[in-house]
Amino acid sequence: MNYSFLAPRQIVFGWGRRAELGTLAATLGQRVFLVSGSRTLERTGVIDRLIADLASAGLQVLGFPVESREPEVLDVDGLTASFRSLNPTANDVVIAIGGGSTIDLAKAAAALATNRQADSVVDYLEGVGRGFQITESPLPFIAVPTTAGTGAEATKNSVVSSNAANGDSSTKPYKKSLRSDLMVPRLVVIDPELTVSVPATTTAYTGMDAITQLIESYISRRAAPIPQALCRQGLQLAVPALAGVVADGTLRESREAMSQAALLSGMALANSGLGLAHGVAAALGVTCQVPHGLACAVMLPTALRVNREVSQARLAELERLFDQSNSRDALAADCFIKRIEQLCRSVGIPERLREIDVKRVQLQGLVAGSRGNSMSGNPRDVSDDELYALLEQLW
Numbered sequence: 001m002n003y004s005f006l007a008p009r010q011i012v013f014g015w016g017r018r019a020e021l022g023t024l025a026a027t028l029g030q031r032v033f034l035v036s037g038s039r040t041l042e043r044t045g046v047i048d049r050l051i052a053d054l055a056s057a058g059l060q061v062l063g064f065p066v067e068s069r070e071p072e073v074l075d076v077d078g079l080t081a082s083f084r085s086l087n088p089t090a091n092d093v094v095i096a097i098g099g100g101s102t103i104d105l106a107k108a109a110a111a112l113a114t115n116r117q118a119d120s121v122v123d124y125l126e127g128v129g130r131g132f133q134i135t136e137s138p139l140p141f142i143a144v145p146t147t148a149g150t151g152a153e154a155t156k157n158s159v160v161s162s163n164a165a166n167g168d169s170s171t172k173p174y175k176k177s178l179r180s181d182l183m184v185p186r187l188v189v190i191d192p193e194l195t196v197s198v199p200a201t202t203t204a205y206t207g208m209d210a211i212t213q214l215i216e217s218y219i220s221r222r223a224a225p226i227p228q229a230l231c232r233q234g235l236q237l238a239v240p241a242l243a244g245v246v247a248d249g250t251l252r253e254s255r256e257a258m259s260q261a262a263l264l265s266g267m268a269l270a271n272s273g274l275g276l277a278h279g280v281a282a283a284l285g286v287t288c289q290v291p292h293g294l295a296c297a298v299m300l301p302t303a304l305r306v307n308r309e310v311s312q313a314r315l316a317e318l319e320r321l322f323d324q325s326n327s328r329d330a331l332a333a334d335c336f337i338k339r340i341e342q343l344c345r346s347v348g349i350p351e352r353l354r355e356i357d358v359k360r361v362q363l364q365g366l367v368a369g370s371r372g373n374s375m376s377g378n379p380r381d382v383s384d385d386e387l388y389a390l391l392e393q394l395w
């Protein structure tokens with residue numbers, strides 16, 4: 001056995017525990033850069049209450065409301081410039097409250113606030129730019145997720161897109177990561193009550209994202225003992241809970257189960273990587289603007305069938321979390337794939353790429369756009385020709 005394991009230094013989990021944010025943040029600094037991505041939480045007064053709590057803990061709060069879309073290069077560069085203009089020191093803390101997009105955006109800006117070799121995040125992104133690394137500790141970063149899905153609160157990367165349609169015409173579109181072990185959030189405050197107002201489709205997409213992450217990390221070629229234990233627990237929580245909480249978002253136990261599963265999925269993927277579903281999902285996001293969780297969910301059954309032979313024993317282990325009756329691995333693995341397909345149907349995930357507005361002529365571009373860090377974790381190699389054939393079948 002031979003592995004490393006990386007996770008946030010402190011995790012605070014519980015219904016209503018956002019109330020402790022002031023006390024917790026005061027142990028990390030004196031000035032707070034509060035990045036919020038949820039207009040709903042602003043309208044309902046949650047953000048104002050949070051600002052009051054931070055102030056009464058003696059903190060000076062500067063607010064940065066941001067768009068809740070998946071972050072673009074220009075969004076990261078803009079927020080980074082704002083942080084840098086405030087001459088940040090180690091006494092400044094960044095708090096991100098929002099979905100995975102907001103957390104990724106603030107996490108990137110917290111890192112680039114102290115890493116100043118270049119003005120643009122482009123020069124730090126994997127596979128693009130000048131290949132600069134994050135070498136200085138980012139500003140202390142606190143993640144407060146308001147959806148249950150991406151696990152961004154526990155990961156060491158930010159996913160950043162460049163999309164010509166949004167004003168950045170310098171290159172062709174891409175979706176790449178800014179990544180460093182130093183970027184793992186210092187503190188994570190998970191209050192599942194914050195997810196109660198999330199609409200049903202977002203609950204379904206983000207929940208399927210967490211489930212895809214848990215499965216892909218479990219069968220990844222970089223799978224390791226601690227993340228696998230987390231994956232098993234996450235799937236035991238999420239698979240039975242998701243359909244119910246999509247139907248009724250007020251179910252407290254199910255919301256808690258999904259928040260916990262999302263956290264575990266982030267810890268797992270940060271250490272074990274992902275696979276084919278996430279590889280293609282990145283391309284679907286860039287090329288066809290498909291929301292991340294939906295893209296993962298549409299791809300998941302195909303990704304499982306592709307890896308069915310090489311991952312048979314592991315897929316059988318996952319099936320036995322729910323049903324011990326199949327002693328033969330081959331049968332159990334097939335049952336697990338069926339179980340996941342049924343789950344996708346039960347929360348309204350379409351079966352075909354054409355149903356999520358993918359055009360047939362885009363398939364070749366999707367193949368090229370799927371090669372990245374996620375795909376490198378897939379349990380077996382998939383050639384461009386095979387991937388094209390898979391996408392054509394799924395179209």
Ligand SMILES: [Zn+2]
Binds near residue numbers: 210213278292
């Ligand atoms: Zn994901």
